[in-house]
Amino acid sequence: MIVQLLGAFGAAQLLSWAIREPDSVRKGILFALAAASMLIALAFAIIGKVREHARAKKVKSVRDEQRTLLSDKLMPVAATIANMARLPHNARHTALRNVAQAAAGALSGVIDREVSRARAVVYEIDMDSRPIQMVSIGHAGRGDRPRPFVAGTERGDGAFEFMAMLETAFYPDLTKEKPAGYKGTAQGYNTFIGVPIYTETGRYGMVTLDALKPDTLNDGHVALVKLLAETMSIAYEVGQDEDSAGEDDDTGSDAPPVVGSEA
Secondary structure (H helix, E strand, C coil), X not given: CHHHHHHHHHHHHHHHHHHHCCCHHHHHHHHHHHHHHHHHHHHHHHHHHHHHHCCCCCHHHHHHHHXXXXXXXXXXXXXXXXXXXXXXXXXXXXXXXHHHHHHHHHHXXXXXXXXXXXEEEEEEEEXXXXXXXXXXXXXXXXXXXXXXXXXXXXXXXXXXXXXXXXXXXXXXXXXXXXXXXXXXXXXXXXXEEEEEEEECCEEEEEEEEEECCCCCCCHHHHHHHHHHHHHHHHHHHHHHCCCCCCCCCCCCCCCCCCCCCCC
């Protein structure tokens, strides 16, 4: 627990320094360190859950295997954010899709051996669509294509109400309890986790994880989804920051505001 708290605190401090740092190279390094700090904190959280569920097994072997898996799957997300921070501001929103796909792939890759046919999705609020929608910008795992959440529909309004609360949603068995506007039966998933992506300056979307069988997702998976949502929030902070490599070039172009900047 102490390591997790220190990791989260360290990530917050590094993110704060990165936002204020004028040098683009140092800024990219600080953003990468912030993401890495959160991922390390997550590693200890997941290891703790693994130990709880594997007391009768060789705990050390399971722990070491899980630590290696977390490093292999999650650290590239931090590297993708660092690369994004080096881009000119007007190229960063496009690069967010690379971060989103890396995050979804990492989430799916970490759990695919323990949860059959799970699906990880990163959604983004599209403020330019009419009506406003929350659309997938990265998904991995089960091949079902994520459907958008459209404002003005029962399903869409339920999702946007969830975003407004800025709380984690975890439904271990959707046959027993369902969120407002739930229409997931069309794709057959019966357990679901959703965590909003937001910062002090806006709400941007959410990270979700679902699976076909009820009760196959647990609190360890909730911690993992939370961490990936926090990591995506760093990416959106990078996307908003206008101090970057190449900003002094005479390109004459300005990037549009990152979606979700209107709460």
